[in-house]
Amino acid sequence: MGRWEPDAGGRLAQAALALYGENGFENTTVAEIAERAGLTERTFFRHFADKREVLFAGGSALQELIVSVVADAPDSQAPIDAAAAGLEAAGEQFFVQERRDFSRQRQAVIASNPELQERELSKLAGLSTAIADALRRRGVDDPAAALTAEVAIAVFRTAFERWIDETNRHDFPQLVRESLDQLKALTAA
Amino acid sequence: MGRWEPDAGGRLAQAALALYGENGFENTTVAEIAERAGLTERTFFRHFADKREVLFAGGSALQELIVSVVADAPDSQAPIDAAAAGLEAAGEQFFVQERRDFSRQRQAVIASNPELQERELSKLAGLSTAIADALRRRGVDDPAAALTAEVAIAVFRTAFERWIDETNRHDFPQLVRESLDQLKALTAA
DNA sequence: TAGATTGATGACAGCGACTGACATCGGATC
DNA sequence: GATCCGATGTCAGTCGCTGTCATCAATCTA
Structure with missing residues (x-):
């Protein structure tokens, strides 16, 4: 068992798509995405260049x-x-x-x-x-x-x-x- | 004579193009553009929707x-x-x-x-x-x-x-x- | 002509995207 | 067992961008 839950990037992408769909892209903060994925905002930006890129990975x-x-x-x-x-x-x-x-x-x-x-x-x-x-x-x-x-x-x-x-x-x-x-x-x- | 120098938008656009050319787009702040045009950052965003739009007006x-x-x-x-x-x-x-x-x-x-x-x-x-x-x-x-x-x-x-x-x-x-x-x-x- | 209105701007506070620097720590390597 | 590595956390900071209210010359109105 690893130190962290696996597939951080996938969890972030999934959380982002869900939140963008629920509340709209501009009403969703990166902090919210990270929180739903059980990670921090900083980690989001280590996996994706910006808030949009998560949809195009x-x-x-x-x-x-x-x-x-x-x-x-x-x-x-x-x-x-x-x-x-x-x-x-x-x-x-x-x-x-x-x-x-x-x-x-x-x-x-x-x-x-x-x-x-x-x-x-x-x-x-x-x-x-x-x-x-x-x-x-x-x-x-x-x-x-x-x-x-x-x-x-x-x-x-x-x-x-x-x-x-x-x-x-x-x-x-x-x-x-x-x-x-x-x-x-x-x-x- | 008006209260302000004329053509605020034009001055902002000119200042922006010059600064983007001199220092690069990402190394130029909106505050710098506004300062060169003799205006404030807030006024820039009243004339242009965002920092890019000034080049496409x-x-x-x-x-x-x-x-x-x-x-x-x-x-x-x-x-x-x-x-x-x-x-x-x-x-x-x-x-x-x-x-x-x-x-x-x-x-x-x-x-x-x-x-x-x-x-x-x-x-x-x-x-x-x-x-x-x-x-x-x-x-x-x-x-x-x-x-x-x-x-x-x-x-x-x-x-x-x-x-x-x-x-x-x-x-x-x-x-x-x-x-x-x-x-x-x-x-x- | 005095006063109200308008419209472009300034001042200021605040949010959120994004970055740099450093710390942490489980797992792999030697 | 010491060392290194890589993914993550923490924190401070910059900057794009917005909402709100104040300012004040020009213009309109009574």
Whole structure:
């Protein structure tokens, strides 16, 4: 048995999401989050750079997975399809049925606060440049790489919104494919 | 003669840009900005919502101009061309030769600080939705309106980067047209 | 013209996000 | 068994930002 309860970061993230949902982001203090997690405010800032980051901690693993799939895609695959394959793979690992309620709650919190929306935009921009870099390493040149990455982000957002939707019955990879097909049809017109 | 020196907001913005450039955004306190402008910290926050916003105050006028041009574009014009016309008009009014140094300095400050980059992303996202709304009012339906707006933002960013560039000799509207043409050629391939 | 009103600013107290420095102590290492 | 290490606690401090009330020149009003 360790000196402390395990998974301090996870407990902090869980407490934060719960409190942000209950009282709103701006009405929640970091001290309250830490207290619910059985820790101190100082420890919160050792695990997360700031009060917003606690909602985006999982993003780096997501990004790494997408980038690795794009990097390992067969050469025959078109850039946009390689990027979409990355999104599908991410969906299979991160956006699964059991996490839908969590994702919904998290997204509701983000949607209700401008500071959190700013951070989300920043994270998506970072993901876009990471995908663009991966495409360039595949030999795609600019500005095609950057544009393809931005389109991929648009597909990702669309698919995620649909996946979150109450009435949705499809899984994330399928929604990625549908969104991508619709986009292709649009640009073909 | 008034009770106070005129243009308090302008003086604050000027002092802020200078200090951010001299010492960096995070090493500059709002009290310092206010002092250089001959005002108090409290007054700063009456003119600007927060320490970042002082660099983005002009953005609303830019957005309004772009939206109005998009709204008044002839019906015969394709959505993307209407959006581009808005960007060109904005360039003629805001991105003129005399302001190039100012824009460069401002952009250098933003580029050197993540918080400011977040705010800029947020402003561009707001501009994108405003353009998309204007296009919808012209009868463009989704998702074409949203996608066209995002493409317009990409064109704007590209044109702005080139306009800022030391070696550039072209004016902003021309760079908008060039960037748009390159983008069209890309999607046509 | 005297008095009321307005609007931009100042003064001040206070909260909360975030940081630096140092102490603590169970577990791993040698 | 001594030593080191790493996660946490404690505490003081800075700074962004807000609420509240006072000030006072300009302007309006009776």
